[in-house]
Amino acid sequence: DIQMTQSPSTLSASIGDRVTITCRASQSINNWLAWYQQKPGKAPNLLIYEASNLESGVPSRLSGSGSGTEFTLTITSLQPDDFATYYCQQYNSYPWTFGQGTKVEI
Amino acid sequence: QVQLVESGGGVVQPGRSLRLSCVASGFTFENYGMHWVRQAPGKGLEWVAVISYDGTDKYYANSVTGRFTISRDDSKNTLYLQMNSLSAEDTAVYYCAKQIAVGDRPDYWGQGTLVTVAS
Numbered sequence: 001d002i003q004m005t006q007s008p009s010t011l012s013a014s015i016g017d018r019v020t021i022t023c024r025a026s027q028s029i030n031n032w033l034a035w036y037q038q039k040p041g042k043a044p045n046l047l048i049y050e051a052s053n054l055e056s057g058v059p060s061r062l063s064g065s066g067s068g069t070e071f072t073l074t075i076t077s078l079q080p081d082d083f084a085t086y087y088c089q090q091y092n093s094y095p096w097t098f099g100q101g102t103k104v105e106i
Numbered sequence: 107q108v109q110l111v112e113s114g115g116g117v118v119q120p121g122r123s124l125r126l127s128c129v130a131s132g133f134t135f136e137n138y139g140m141h142w143v144r145q146a147p148g149k150g151l152e153w154v155a156v157i158s159y160d161g162t163d164k165y166y167a168n169s170v171t172g173r174f175t176i177s178r179d180d181s182k183n184t185l186y187l188q189m190n191s192l193s194a195e196d197t198a199v200y201y202c203a204k205q206i207a208v209g210d211r212p213d214y215w216g217q218g219t220l221v222t223v224a225s
Contacts, residue, residue, distance in 0.1 A: 001168065038151075044143075049211045089151070095165065095166070095168065
């Protein structure tokens with residue numbers, strides 16, 4: 001199975017900050033990586049697919065980059081709605097696997 | 107609009123079985139692969155299983171292989187997850203999700219149904 005390792009596990013930030021979350025795959029997944037945002041009691045919401053493509057309706061202050069085994073999610077100018085938990089997920093091969101999550105908090 | 111509504115969760119004793127359902131609407135169900143993903147209380151997301159659009163291909167997480175079975179009934183626009191030999195480790199919110207294309211990401215998720223395995 002492909003292991004996905006996210007860092008950091010928790011990130012303390014303020015409104016207006018630039019934040020970066022890293023996701024590392026245990027083997028190459030090409031660019032078959034998605035990023036999700038999840039808020040308490042809600043289903044995950046797809047933000048980015050194929051490592052760098054923004055899902056429709058997602059604000060442009062979010063961006064993704066990387067390929068192979070190293071990926072990043074960047075949020076420029078953090079907004080109140082961005083405080084949540086973020087997960088990366090590989091869909092290169094089954095079983096699909098998720099990172100352990102990064103909680104972005106004030 | 108796309109809607110996925112899970113049901114069938116509840117409290118079940120260890121070793122017993124439960125079947126989850128996910129009713130889909132707003133899209134042509136028979137054309138899309140479907141997934142189950144779960145989340146234990148306070149924990150991260152864990153992919154559980156997938157079934158192809160035509161039901162011929164099924165894949166499972168190692169943690170549920172041999173105990174869970176994914177299936178679909180296109181006449182009812184419904185996805186199922188039959189869960190046998192349940193243990194406390196299976197306690198989670200179970201989400202169904204629609205696949206955007208073969209081998210591709212899920213684009214819509216349901217709101218989940220909670221399964222609690224406890225005596």
